[in-house]
Amino acid sequence: MLLIMGACTRNHGDIGPWFGTWHVEQITAAGTPVNVEGDYFFQFQSHVFRVSNVSGHQDVVESFGTWREDDDGSMTIDFPDSTVYYILMPGLEAHNHFVVGATSAGRVNLVKEDANGTVYTYSLHRQP
Numbered sequence: 001m002l003l004i005m006g007a008c009t010r011n012h013g014d015i016g017p018w019f020g021t022w023h024v025e026q027i028t029a030a031g032t033p034v035n036v037e038g039d040y041f042f043q044f045q046s047h048v049f050r051v052s053n054v055s056g057h058q059d060v061v062e063s064f065g066t067w068r069e070d071d072d073g074s075m076t077i078d079f080p081d082s083t084v085y086y087i088l089m090p091g092l093e094a095h096n097h098f099v100v101g102a103t104s105a106g107r108v109n110l111v112k113e114d115a116n117g118t119v120y121t122y123s124l125h126r127q128p
Contacts (some may be wrong), residue, residue, distance in 0.1 A: 018044040018069065022124040027090050029118050034090045042091075042124060051078050051087055061089040074099050075110065091120030098122075 024040035036122040038055025054060050064120060065079035077096045091114050101109030106126035114121050 002102065018067075020044065023127055024122050025125050026121075026123040028123075029090060031119075031121075036090065040089055041127075042122075051092065053087060061087055069100075081124040091100045091118065091122075119126060 007065075022042045022044075025038060026075055027040075028034060034051075037054045038059075041050075041052045041054070043050040043052070044067060047066050047068060049065045050062055051065075052062040053059055057111050058096065060110045062091060063079060065077055067075060067077045069075050075098045077098070091112065093114060096111045098110040101121070102110075108124050108126075110122045110124065111119065
């Protein structure tokens, strides 16, 4: 019972404004929209992060990692086990440091520069 109670930082698993599922509505690379197959979703709970891609008739590919919100308002998402990190998402790498952009009414932009210097922007919308 103690393990279950300690798994989340608030009642019912809610860990604040990031808790839950966010739909990646658009991805841009160097300001140009990137066409992707299917829909990507980011999910946050405690320090666990899940990214998934849903395509076709509910075909799901997913990867799990860890995340943290840094004191400067940025966010870090890591996939510590390279054998588990296998989802193909434009700009996503084993280590990701995001600048959290404009937020309003359940929408947020996460901006990062990949290892090659390309700036990616992920426009997210919180799902009910």
